[in-house]
Amino acid sequence: MATPRALESPDLYNIGWITALPIERAASTAMLDERHDKPCGFVQHPSDTNSYTWGRIGEHNVVIASLPAGQIGTTPAATTASNLLASLPQIRIALLVGIGGGIARPEEGRDIRLGDIVVSQPQGTTGGVVQYDLGKAKLNKEWEQKGCLSAPPPVLLHALAAIQAEYELGESRISEFLNGTPKLKKGVSGYSHQGFENDRLFKASFDHTGAANCARCNDEEAIERIPRDTTDPEVHYGIIASGNTVVENALTRDEIVQEVGEDCMCFEMEAAGLMNHFPCLVIRGICDYADSHKNDRWQRYASATAAAYAKDLLGYVPFRGLQETPRALDILRSVRQNIQEVHTIASETKSGIKSLQSDSHHAKLKTWLSPPDISTNLTDALKCRQQGTCSWLLQSEKYREWKSGKRQHLWLHGIPGCGKTTLSAAIVDDLMQQLQTPHVVLFFYFDFKDIEKQSLNKMVRSLVTQLYSSCVDSRAELEKLFLFCEKGDRQPTETALLTTFLEMSKHAESLQIVLDALDECSVRSDLLKWLEALSLSDHEGLQLLATSRKEEEIESGLGHWLDCTSIILIQSHSINQDIRTYLHETLRSDRGFDRWHRRPEVLDEIEAELMLKADGMFRWVVCQIDSLKNCLDLRKLRRSLKTLPATLEETYARILMNIPENYRKEAIRILQFLTYSDRPLTVDEVVDIIVVEPDEEPLFDSTFRMPETREIMRICSSLVSQVTRQRGESTVEELQLAHFTVQQYLESDRVDGALSLMTVAGDMTRICLAYLSQVDEGKSLTAIKEELPLAMYSAESWIDHARYSETRPDVEKSILNFFLHQSQAYAVWGKLFDLDQPWNGPLWCADRKTAPPLYYASLAGLQHTVLGLLDNGAEANADGGAYGNALQAASSVGETHIVRLLLDHGADINVQGGPYGNPLQAASIRGHKDVVLLLLARGAEIYSQGLYSDALYASAAEGHEEIVRLLIDHGA
Known part of the structure; x- marks a missing residue:
């Protein structure tokens, strides 16, 4: 037999392979394509007592270590891993390979058999392995989940994805490695499949009755499973539960799985010890079902299947990718630093020290999550609310039951324009005024006017941020996610955010959530699924109140779980009370009706006529008020009152028709941009939009700007509204469509072609390109933003509009002219916006090459x-x-x-x-x-x-x- 060769340096070994039992190490060693002698120059660290096996699998050099004989569990595993890294600091990835107890649930589609393989795969914020503590049961008998293993390096996760794809195509080499390994075939017979007749899964209620191999166990207590036609093992990917005690009782097994709260597939005893010592992938061959029927028959075969899978997996790890992976020791240092920071945060929270909860740390978290500012929606809605309105709801029995906690959920629905957003604002205001510790109130406004407020993702970012600020005890959950995402260097997944929110919510004894305008969410199906999952939470102190229109999708989605007694229909007669209050106050305080203050009977007449036709449509009344302000005499006023439009659609059509002809072009352009822009526009941006003339010279002349920008509201006032917003440290005035029904009307086929998508997108493309041509490349970014406020929007958005309109001849001509003949405008665009990385801000560097x-x-x-x-x-x-x-x-x-x-x-x-x-x-x-x-x-x-x-x-x-x-x- 040839003497194993020794490689010239220990630095050539980049993969660590850890086993616990001698049979696991034997199976792993048998999988080596080549055994090596100890490498030249290897000096074992003085504290390292490990014994190593060196070798090669494919193009990778591997070093195998195992726990001391007779020792199992987290502590020996941690010691072995630490010693390995002390002697071999160049190790980059690690595998923990051996046996485990399967958690088989064939009735749920998880038909795990003895000899099958379970591989740890990260899910959400869990790195693939969760730790529980069997030695410390809480007073409520819940098992304590102590932590989770860090996710393996990306090179292993990519290999995991690749091998899963190949196995889907039937390309597994596990059986080839098992059957083609001479050392296993001529060794102990236990390394082969032990026979289907020796693989029985018994009911959890049935305990082992004697005999080493269940010979006396009643077959009738076995769970019937679909027979397999091959002995080839199957591979399962998911969460592995790791603890310090052998699990050999089915009821205990099921209790831990239920209480730990993870979708576990297997139990084992070493991975938890590596949490802070060795980020790795865990591969377990199933040798028993973690019940009283546990025996040693399948251990050798399960060790072999796990080792065969590990060998196959390494074939999908690219050598170059492995060399570019950070050393495990370096990853470990970062993990330890993060864990220490979590411990510090938790300790300081408990002791009342708030240094780590400083404004700067809060700001960093908020920047990372980037939640939309929903306080503006609340403020705007409260401004619209007249004193004394909404009392019919706030004093209603159902609302008071919900507020007191006797009722868990409420859904308010009503017709378009009935004032639902104002009602939700009144609810939030009422809850906050009554707020007493430990109550927490969270709210979110879905908003058609702002793309940042239309998704489930943005909603949960907002709720998480609010909860973090309001409930100190919940903060550690977000801190864990923050550190898991490399202290904010990468963004969390939506699933991770939703999971984190649910975990945070458990720390709030009483939590009331108000969600407004579900119908304005762009991903309703996902939102409704999440609401249903939220309703199933066992947190009795969590309450939800939502508002929306009564649309079939929403009604059906909520109807799956919401009791019909928890639904409030916003009825016309209830809203009419608020409309009457609003009218009475507005007619007597709005300066547009000053001319009638000496004739109160005229004001009473206006109020009576509007109340007669309002039918619970708050938005309709607001539009009529704006229109009636223009009636300068009683004859004109009464004629208008007699010919009031019956619906909101008729109202909007009349407003468009009555726009003065000399401002119709500007009005259409404003409505085009406000309807189809993907973000709110400032008043300054809109002012410049109506100055641009793509078909004239000059294309843009700032001297033609409106001298009083606030007067832009006069062009189409009832269809748009002006609001004050906070952008960073600055306050800006924004123009927006006045209501969701306005946008729906303008996007409908009841409006002329000037507002069709093709027309609008083409006009917006040409206006943006024309505006960019006026930017002076020699000016600073600050100067450009101040002097040409539409420049950033034009740079960011023209190409999006062009996608819908480039087939229009005039648009195609403008685009080609921009690309071919406007070198300065083209260079300016490249400095203001990077199409390769659109998430970056303005680049504006003189040497950037487009x-x-x-x-x-x-x-x-x-x-x-x-x-x-x-x-x-x-x-x-x-x-x-x-x-x-x-x-x-x-x-x-x-x-x-x-x-x-x-x-x-x-x-x-x-x-x-x-x-x-x-x-x-x-x-x-x-x-x-x-x-x-x-x-x-x-x-x-x-x-x-x-x-x-x-x-x-x-x-x-x-x-x-x-x-x-x-x-x-x-x-x-």
């Missing part, structure tokens, strides 16, 4: 513009941009038609460059099947190297199964 126009047009999906540029001589292979060239940019974003155009005009199909290496790999990584098909049909080189070796590996690493099959079908 990519060629063809690159940006390809990246943005402007097909007609791409063709126009190519016809005008644009070089299809020109370098530039984050993706390297136009073809790779189009491939990365899935623009199949543009890819075809570029290829037709001579683009190099195998061009190298950019982050992905080549177009085929870019499309494969991003999952764009049609682009991959086109590139293959045009002769793309399948084996061309890039970020993930070749395209096959890239698509597998990202889990794109269809593309994997497609590449294989084409010879990969």
Whole structure:
């Protein structure tokens, strides 16, 4: 037998492999493709008592260590891991490989069998392993979850995704490794499958009755499972529960799983010891079901299946990617620092010390979460509320029951324009005025006017931020998420945020949540699912009150869980009480009705006529008030009162029709931008919007601005409103559509073509491009923002509008002129906005190099513009941009038609460059099947190297199964 060779340096070993039992180490050692002797120059740390096995699997060198003989559990595991890193600080990734007890639930689709493999996979804020403490039961008998294992490095997670994709295609090599390992075949027979007849899952209520291998256990107590037709083990991915005591009782097992609250698949005893010592992936072969029927029969085979899977997994870890992964020791130092910070925060919170809860720390968390400012919605709504209104609701029996905690949830619904937002503001105000510790009030306004206030994601960011500020005891939960996200260097997932909010809410003894305008949420289905999950919370002190229109989707979604007695219909006669109060006060205080103050009977007449037709529509009344202000004499007033429009739609149509002809163009333009802009616009921006003339010279002249910007409200006052907003440290005046019903009307087919999407998007594109042409490249960013307030919006938004309108001849002409003949405007645009990284702010650096126009047009999906540029001589292979060239940019974003155009005009199909290496790999990584098909049909080189070796590996690493099959079908 040949003597094992010794590598020239211990630095060549980057993978640590830890086992607990000798049989686990034996199985792992048998999987080595080559055994090595101790490397030259290896000096074991004085405190390190480990014994090591050295070797190679594929292209990776591996060092195996195991716990001392006869010792199991978290402490020996921690010692082994610490010693390994002390002697081998160059280790970059780690695997914990061995046996575990399966948590099989075939009735729930989790049919785990003996010999199967469970792999820890991060979920939400959990790194894949949760720790529980069997030695410390709380007074309420809940098990204490003590922590979670850090997530493995990205290189392992990518390998995990790739191997899962391959296994979906039937490409597992586990059986090959089990059957093809001579040392296992000629060793102890226990390393082979132990027979289906010896794999029985008994009911949790049935205890073991004697005999080593359950020979006396009643078969009738076994759970019936669908027979398998192969002994090949299956692989399951999820959470592994780790503790310091053997679990060998089914009832205890199920109790821990239920109380820990994680969707656990397996128990084991070492991973928890590595939490602060060795971030790793845990791989467990299932040798028992963590019940009283536990025995040793399956341990060797389970050790072998886990080791075989680990070997297969390493085949998906790219050597280059491994070398670029930080050392485990460096990751460990960061983890320990973060854990210490969490401990410090928790300790200081308990002792009342608030140094870490300083304004700067709060500001950092708030910047990280970036919640929308919903206080403005509350303030604006309260301004609209007249004293004495909303009392019918605040004094109602159902509301008082909800407020006192006797009723858990309420839904208020009513017709459009009935004043629901004002009602919700009155509720929040009432709750806050009555607020007593430990009550916490949270609120959120979904808002059609602001894209930042239309999603579930933004809602939970706001609620989490409010709860953090209001409930000190809840803060540690958010701090954990903050540290999990590398102290704010990366954003949390929506799932992680929702989970964190639920965990935080448990620390508030009484928590009341008010959500306004569910119908203005852009992702209603997700919101309704979350509300249903919230309703199932066992937190009895958590209460929800929501308002919306009565729409079928909302009614159906809430109807699954909301008791019909917890619904309040906002009836017309109730709102009419508030409308009467509003009218009486407004008619006597608004200066627009000063002319009638000496004739109170006229004011009474106006009030009576409006009340006669209001029918609970607050918004309708507000519009009529604005219209009646223009009646200068009694005849005109009475004629108007007799011809009042019957509905909101008729009201809006009449307002549009009555706009003076000399301001109709400006009014339409204002409504175009306010209806289709994806963010609120300042008054200064809107003032400049109506000055731009794309078809005249000069395109923009600041001397034509309105001398009194506040007078812009006079152009279409009843359809828009002006509000004061806080932007950072500055206060700005914004213009917005007055109500959700206004936007719905303007987007409907009942309005003329000037407000159709194609028309609006085209006009907005041309206005933005014309405005950019007026920006002086020599000025500072501060000067540009002050002198040309529409510049930032124009730079950020024109290309979005162009996507909907570039086929319009005049729009196409404007775009091509901008790209080909306005070099200064083009350079200014590149400095104000980076299309490659749109999340960045203004760049404005003099030396920034913009990519060629063809690159940006390809990246943005402007097909007609791409063709126009190519016809005008644009070089299809020109370098530039984050993706390297136009073809790779189009491939990365899935623009199949543009890819075809570029290829037709001579683009190099195998061009190298950019982050992905080549177009085929870019499309494969991003999952764009049609682009991959086109590139293959045009002769793309399948084996061309890039970020993930070749395209096959890239698509597998990202889990794109269809593309994997497609590449294989084409010879990969």
